Structure formats: structure tokens, C-alpha cells
Amino acid sequence: xxxxxxxxxxxxxxxxxxxxxxxxxxxxxxxxxxxxxxxxxxxxxxxxxxxxxxxxxxxxxxxxxxxxxxxxxxxxxxxxxxxxxxxxxxxxxxxxxxxxxxxxxxxxxxxxxxxxxxxxxxxxxxxxxxxxxxxxxxxxxxxxxxxxxxxxxxxxxxxxxxxxxxxxxxxxxxxxxxxxxxxxxxxxxxxxxxxxxxxxxxxxxxxxxxxxxxxxxxxxxxxxxxxxxxxxxxxxxxxxxxxxxxxxxxxxxxxxxxxxxxxxxxxxxxxxxxxxxxxxxxxxxxxxxxxxxxxxxxxxxxxxxxxxxxxxxxxxxxxxxxxxxxxxxxxxxxxxxxxxxxxxxxxxxxxxxxxxxxxxxxxxxxxxxxxxxxxxxxxxxxxxxxxxxxxxxxxxxxxxxxxxxxxxxxxxxxxxxxxxxxxxxxxxxxxxxxxxxxxxxxxxxxxxxxxxxxxxxxxxxxxxxxxxxxxxxxxxxxxxxxxxxxxxxxxxxxxxxxxxxxxxxxx
Amino acid sequence: xxxxxxxxxxxxxxxxxxxxxxxxxxxxxxxxxxxxxxxxxxxxxxxxxxxxxxxxxxxxxxxxxxxxxxxxxxxxxxxxxxxxxxxxxxxxxxxxxxxxxxxxxxxxxxxxxxxxxxxxxxxxxxxxxxxxxxxxxxxxxxxxxxxxxxxxxxxxxxxxxxxxxxxxxxxxxxxxxxxxxxxxxxxxxxxxxxxxxxxxxxxxxxxxxxxxxxxxxxxxxxxxxxxxxxxxxxxxxxxxxxxxxxxxxx
Numbered sequence: 001x002x003x004x005x006x007x008x009x010x011x012x013x014x015x016x017x018x019x020x021x022x023x024x025x026x027x028x029x030x031x032x033x034x035x036x037x038x039x040x041x042x043x044x045x046x047x048x049x050x051x052x053x054x055x056x057x058x059x060x061x062x063x064x065x066x067x068x069x070x071x072x073x074x075x076x077x078x079x080x081x082x083x084x085x086x087x088x089x090x091x092x093x094x095x096x097x098x099x100x101x102x103x104x105x106x107x108x109x110x111x112x113x114x115x116x117x118x119x120x121x122x123x124x125x126x127x128x129x130x131x132x133x134x135x136x137x138x139x140x141x142x143x144x145x146x147x148x149x150x151x152x153x154x155x156x157x158x159x160x161x162x163x164x165x166x167x168x169x170x171x172x173x174x175x176x177x178x179x180x181x182x183x184x185x186x187x188x189x190x191x192x193x194x195x196x197x198x199x200x201x202x203x204x205x206x207x208x209x210x211x212x213x214x215x216x217x218x219x220x221x222x223x224x225x226x227x228x229x230x231x232x233x234x235x236x237x238x239x240x241x242x243x244x245x246x247x248x249x250x251x252x253x254x255x256x257x258x259x260x261x262x263x264x265x266x267x268x269x270x271x272x273x274x275x276x277x278x279x280x281x282x283x284x285x286x287x288x289x290x291x292x293x294x295x296x297x298x299x300x301x302x303x304x305x306x307x308x309x310x311x312x313x314x315x316x317x318x319x320x321x322x323x324x325x326x327x328x329x330x331x332x333x334x335x336x337x338x339x340x341x342x343x344x345x346x347x348x349x350x351x352x353x354x355x356x357x358x359x360x361x362x363x364x365x366x367x368x369x370x371x372x373x374x375x376x377x378x379x380x381x382x383x384x385x386x387x388x389x390x391x392x393x394x395x396x397x398x399x400x401x402x403x404x405x406x407x408x409x410x411x412x413x414x415x416x417x418x419x420x421x422x423x424x425x426x427x428x429x430x431x432x433x434x435x436x437x438x439x440x441x442x443x444x445x446x447x448x449x450x451x452x453x454x455x456x457x458x459x460x461x462x463x464x465x466x467x468x469x470x471x472x473x474x475x476x477x478x479x480x481x482x483x484x485x486x487x488x489x490x491x492x493x494x495x496x497x498x499x500x501x502x503x504x505x506x507x
Numbered sequence: 508x509x510x511x512x513x514x515x516x517x518x519x520x521x522x523x524x525x526x527x528x529x530x531x532x533x534x535x536x537x538x539x540x541x542x543x544x545x546x547x548x549x550x551x552x553x554x555x556x557x558x559x560x561x562x563x564x565x566x567x568x569x570x571x572x573x574x575x576x577x578x579x580x581x582x583x584x585x586x587x588x589x590x591x592x593x594x595x596x597x598x599x600x601x602x603x604x605x606x607x608x609x610x611x612x613x614x615x616x617x618x619x620x621x622x623x624x625x626x627x628x629x630x631x632x633x634x635x636x637x638x639x640x641x642x643x644x645x646x647x648x649x650x651x652x653x654x655x656x657x658x659x660x661x662x663x664x665x666x667x668x669x670x671x672x673x674x675x676x677x678x679x680x681x682x683x684x685x686x687x688x689x690x691x692x693x694x695x696x697x698x699x700x701x702x703x704x705x706x707x708x709x710x711x712x713x714x715x716x717x718x719x720x721x722x723x724x725x726x727x728x729x730x731x732x733x734x735x736x737x738x739x740x741x742x743x744x745x746x747x748x749x750x751x752x753x754x755x756x757x
Contacts, residue, residue, distance in 0.1 A: 298612065299615075300612060300613050300614075300615050302612070303609055303612025303613050304613070306609075306612075307598070307601075307609050310600070310601065310605070311598060311600050311601070314600035314601075314641070315600055374596055374597070374598050374599065375596040375597055375598060376596065377560075377562060377590060377592050377596055378590075378596065378597075378610065378613075378654075378657065379613070380561065380562050381560050381561060381562065381585055381588070381589070381590040382585060382610075382613040382614065383582045383583070383585040383586035383613075383614060383615070384582065384585075384613065385582055
């Protein structure tokens with residue numbers, strides 16, 4: 001087989017693997033391809049509604065654009081780029097550490113630089129394809145409202161996808177060389193999460209500090225932003241101009257993305273093999289202290305609780321994955337702090353954000369303790385009734401949530417006792433709901449599968465999200481419009497009841 | 508040290524998946540005996556033992572462990588029993604000593620008793636250099652030994668092991684076999700599945716052969732030879748003959 005034929009064969013292999021992995025993620029590994037495609041079409045169709053609400057008003061924009069419009073469009077594109085970069089860093093980290101086929105590849109007589117070039121290209125392709133898929137409803141709305149010129153937005157998505165992949169590879173390889181293989185995995189994944197959420201959070205923080213609101217647009221459309229922004233002919237606005245239909249700029253952007261990716265492939269592909277070899281040879285021996293009194297002298301449930309706490313504490317990757325959701329608490333915490341100096345009605349917004357974060361975090365923790373039991377046989381054969389095992393595990397979730405959110409609720413009590421009480425109640429209900437859903441939909445899994453926990457049951461994932469949102473809305477309404485809170489609470493309880501009704505534990 | 512009291516008494520045990528995995532199985536294991544359960548892949552050995560250990564609910568039948576109805580009072584049955592599967596599942600982030608202390612905590616063992624016993628067990632399995640290392644870097648054999656030590660730390664009266672020697676090197680296998688024989692001498696009952704017929708031949712007081720969810724032969728090696736009609740036959744030959752006959756009958 002010639003070198004070109006081998007490369008094309010390997011590229012086909014990579015695309016097939018990526019497709020099957022994606023399909024498994026969409027179907028929860030049950031291989032129901034037709035259902036996945038139908039669900040995707042329905043999802044894409046439904047997404048046109050929020051897309052219209054968010055972006056519909058920009059469809060009539062024409063060149064030349066004013067600074068506020070350029071800022072908003074550029075910030076949106078940058079946000080998309082940050083999300084793609086985050087996803088690409090995750091993908092590159094997986095290539096280094098998820099070694100399902102690396103032993104086979106590395107032991108083959110294939111040219112490793114070529115093989116890894118293909119793998120880098122596959123990462124760029126998968127990141128860009130996913131972005132194209134997600135952006136389609138938004139572009140559709142713009143094309144329907146403002147004409148075919150908006151189709152060039154797809155070109156912008158491709159260009160930023162290529163550049164995001166290039167940056168991700170460069171960042172991860174450099175990180176690897178700077179801090180070594182054992183820390184890169186954790187740091188890269190934290191970095192990916194921070195990059196994904198950081199831009200939105202930074203805008204919110206700026207909005208709170210300057211305007212006392214959580215709205216990102218307050219900063220982007222402000223006079224101050226316009227005053228500091230460069231002139232409309234600056235290259236900084238190229239992505240925005242390309243998105244609106246400037247063909248020449250679009251060509252430059254796409255060429256730039258391709259050149260950047262090509263450069264990164266040329267520079268880093270030969271080093272990829274060394275990096276992978278180093279990653280695979282990490283010394284995994286970790287010694288712990290000799291004093292192991294945690295499990296001694298307590299009840300059986302206490303032993304279970306201690307075990308859960310100890311496993312959580314000793315797994316920084318899992319902790320970081322769980323606590324990343326708390327990044328979204330930074331803006332409301334800031335707003336809380338600000339409200340002490342200035343009286344602001346916007347403080348009401350804190351309650352739903354906290355309740356929703358608690359629900360989401362509780363869902364993750366409940367999965368870890370209930371489904372992610374690595375020694376399921378051991379616990380099942382222990383002389384404890386299953387109800388006591390479950391109770392101990394749910395208690396762990398409640399304790400962790402309590403420890404994390406109690407300081408926030410206590411701080412809130414200084415601003416408003418009533419709001420603090422409602423928030424505390426909302427946190428408890430959201431936590432119990434999330435834990436209940438995990439109990440009803442429990443599966444036996446390894447803790448290392450945490451990142452893919454949502455694929456085991458789409459229904460549980462959606463129910464968990466809807467309940468978190470529902471309880472968050474109910475808590476917010478309880479403070480402002482109590483009657484509406486009753487209706488919102490009833491709807492959320494109905495969602496929870498319906499989830500129980502169709503759960504495998506009951507049927 | 509054998510007695511007439513049954514350590515395990517299974518009657519009419521049945522479990523169906525797509526087809527009958529265990530088919531109205533009757534099995535009796537005496538207290539203080541080393542019992543080897545043999546059978547080809549898919550014969551129903553693991554399913555049987557998982558039902559006995561309380562990990563799987565039978566469709567029908569009864570399970571009695573040292574006189575305790577395991578289906579009616581599973582907690583009491585589990586208190587005196589230990590289970591080790593062929594896929595050792597331990598916690599990566601705990602050290603072997605911490606794992607054993609956790610197991611002792613789950614079984615409610617006094618720490619003053621379980622502490623020294625855990626140390627001793629790990630030493631006897633050759634894990635001394637790794638007592639304070641987290642299990643995440645352990646080989647399959649080391650994990651198997653930690654899991655086995657966990658099964659023994661609460662001094663069970665019935666130990667059920669599913670392929671316990673898989674993945675162990677010769678020295679480790681000898682350690683494990685020695686430890687199990689020591690337990691049997693102390694009055695404990697061991698039920699073990701294995702594909703290594705030589706181990707069954709050397710260690711087991713009695714051997715049961717299961718095929719298609721039914722017990723097709725049972726007895727001491729001598730009794731099995733007598734049933735087979737030839738005194739010089741090896742266990743391997745008898746096993747193949749039994750399994751072949753059963754497959755042909757099915």
C-alpha cells in the first residue's frame with residue numbers, strides 16, 4: 001500500500017470510528033440509529049425557535065456595520081470559538097490518554113507522524129462538524145430573515161473550527177512538555193472547562209460590576225465598549241464581516257484557518273508519538289499515609305459514607321469535573337457581594353442560579369455515589385439492607401451539597417432572610433429530585449465513565465435538567481410572584497412524577 | 508474438619524435469561540468442605556453462585572446458608588459469607604489496607620480485630636511492599652489478591668470464589684491456594700469455580716460438574732472415577748466425557 005493510500009485508509013478508519021462514537025453517544029450505546037437520526041432532526045427543528053428568539057433580530061443587518069453590532073457579532077463568534085477550543089482540548093487529551101488503540105498503532109510499522117497527522121485532522125473535522133451541526137438552526141434563521149448572504153456564516157464556522165483545533169493541539173502538547181504527563185490530563189480538562197465557560201462568566205462579571213445586571217449584552221452594547229473598540233476596518237472585525245457576507249474576508253479567514261492547522265500538524269505531528277509514549281509511561285504509584293482511621297469505629301453506613309468522601313477527595317479529575325458547574329456561581333456570588341454595598345432588585349436572580357447549580361451538581365454526585373460504584377459486588381454482598389446502602393449514599397450527596405451551598409445561603413440571609421429560606425428549600429428539593437432520578441435510572445458503571453454518564457439514559461438527563469430548571473424557576477417565583485410559584489412547582493413535580501412513572505425501577 | 512451440617516443447600520434453583528441459565532438445580536455443600544464447581548463456559552456456574560451470594564434474584568427455588576434462608580433473610584446470610592468474582596472490583600483510590608478496613612467496616616468488625624488481621628492477610632499474600640500504595644497501578648493479579656484478602660478479613664464461614672486463580676502467577680496462586688486450604692482446615696467452607704482442573708483435582712474434597720444449568724455429576728475424585736467406570740481416568744478426561752455426553756443429550 002502506498003503512503004497516500006495508507007493515509008486515506010487510516011483517514012477512513014478514523015472517520016468511521018468518530019461516527020460510531022458519536023452515534024453511541026447519541027443513542028447511549030444502544031445502536032438505535034434511526035431513532036437517533038429522528039431525534040436529531042426533531043432537536044434541530046425545535047432549536048429554530050430559540051435561535052429565532054436569540055438571533056432573529058440581527059437578520060436585517062447590512063454592511064457597513066456600526067461598532068455595537070460588530071462587537072455583539074464578534075463576541076458571539078468568539079464565544080463559539082471558545083466552546084470549540086474547549087471541545088478540541090478534550091478531544092486531544094483523549095487521544096493522549098484513552099489508549100484503546102494506541103498500543104496497536106504504535107507497534108505497527110506505520111509512519112507515526114503521518115498517522116497522527118490524520119488523527120489531528122480528524123479532531124479538526126469532528127470539532128468543525130459538530131459546530132456546523134449546532135449552528136445550522138441559527139444560520140437558517142438568519143438566511144430566512146436576511147437572505148442567502150448569511151450562508152457565509154458556515155464558512156466562518158469552518159474557519160474558526162480549524163483554528164480552534166490548531167490551538168487546542170498546540171496548547172495540549174505545550175502543556176504536556178511544561179508540566180509533564182501526570183498533570184496535563186487534569187490541567188487540560190480544567191482548562192477546557194474554564195475556556196468553555198470563562199468568556200460568558202467574564203462578560204457577566206463585567207456586567208455586574210458595571211451595570212448591576214447578569215445580562216452579557218449590557219457590556220457588549222455599552223458606550224464604554226464602543227469607545228474602546230477599534231475602528232470598523234480593523235481585522236478584529238473580519239469574522240463578523242465574513243459572517244454577514246463579505247466574501248473576500250471570508251476567503252482570507254478560511255485560508256488562515258487551513259494554514260494554521262497545517263502549520264500545527266507539520267510542527268507537532270512528529271512530536272505526537274513521543275508525547276503519547278510519555279503519557280503511557282506515567283508512574284501511577286501513589287502512596288497514601290499510613291494512618292487509616294477513617295473506616296474504624298463507626299457504623300456500617302459510616303464506613304460507606306467515608307469511602308465516598310475519600311474517593312471523591314482523592315480524585316481531583318472527578319472533583320474538577322463536578323465542581324466546574326460551580327463556575328457559574330461566580331457571577332451570582334459577585335452580585336451578592338455587590339448588593340451589600342448597593343441595594344439592588346437584581347439580587348433576586350441569585351436564587352434560581354443557585355438552585356439550578358445545586359440540582360446539576362447533585363445529579364453528578366448522585367451518579368457517582370449510586371451508579372459509579374466500582375466495587376458493586378462487594379457492596380451488594382455486604383450484610384446491609386439495600387435501603388441502608390442507598391440512604392448512606394444519598395446522605396453523602398446531601399452533605400456535600402450542604403457544605404458547598406450553606407455559606408452562600410448564610411450570606412444571602414444577611415441580605416434577605418426570606419430569600420435565604422426560599423433558596424435553602426429550593427436547594428434541598430432540587431438535590432433530592434436529582435438524587436431520586438439517579439436512583440430510578442441507576443446503572444452499574446465505573447466512576448471513570450462519569451463524563452459520559454448522560455449517555456446511559458437520555459431520559460434521566462433531560463428529566464434532571466428540566467427539574468433543575470423547574471425548581472430554579474419555582475424558587476425565583478416564590479420570592480416575586482408566589483401564586484405563579486405554585487403553578488411552576490406543580491408542573492415540576494408533575495415532570496418528576498412522570499419520570500418516576502416511566503423509570504426502569506418502577507416498570 | 509467436615510461435619511454433616513450443610514454450609515449450602517440449594518433446592519430447585521432456577522434462573523432464566525433468554526434460555527434457562529440454571530435449571531431446577533439441587534446442590535448441597537457440607538460445612539468445612541472444599542467444593543469445586545466445574546463446567547464449560549455458559550454452563551450456569553457463575554449465575555448459580557451469584558444467586559447464592561445474593562447478587563441475582565432466582566426465578567424459583569431456595570438457598571440456605573448454614574441453616575439461614577438466604578432469600579428470606581439475606582442480611583444474616585451475607586454476614587457469614589464472602590464473594591470474590593473473577594473480575595476483581597476494588598477502589599482505585601484506596602490502598603489495600605484502606606480497602607480491607609472499609610470491608611471490615613461494612614461487615615461491622617471490631618477494628619481492634621480487623622486491623623491486625625488485615626495486615627496479616629496482606630502480608631501472607633505477598634502484598635507487604637504495596638500496603639500503602641493506591642490500587643490504581645496494580646496488575647490484575649494484585650487486584651485479585653486484594654479482593655481475596657477483602658473477602659477473608661471478616662472471617663466468613665462460607666467463601667464463594669469465581670475463578671480466583673485467573674491472572675495469578677505461580678507463586679501468587681500457591682499463596683492463594685495455601686490460604687484457602689488453611690481456612691478449610693479452620694472449619695470454613697470454600698466453594699470455587701475453576702477451569703484449571705488440576706487445582707480442583709488437588710484441592711477439592713468434592714467436585715460438582717454442571718452443564719446447561721444442571722448438576723450432571725458430583726462426588727469425590729474417586730467416586731467420580733467409579734461413576735465413570737475407570738479408576739485410572741484423569742479428571743480432565745472425565746470432565747470432557749461428562750460435558751460431551753450432556754451436550755449430545757441436549
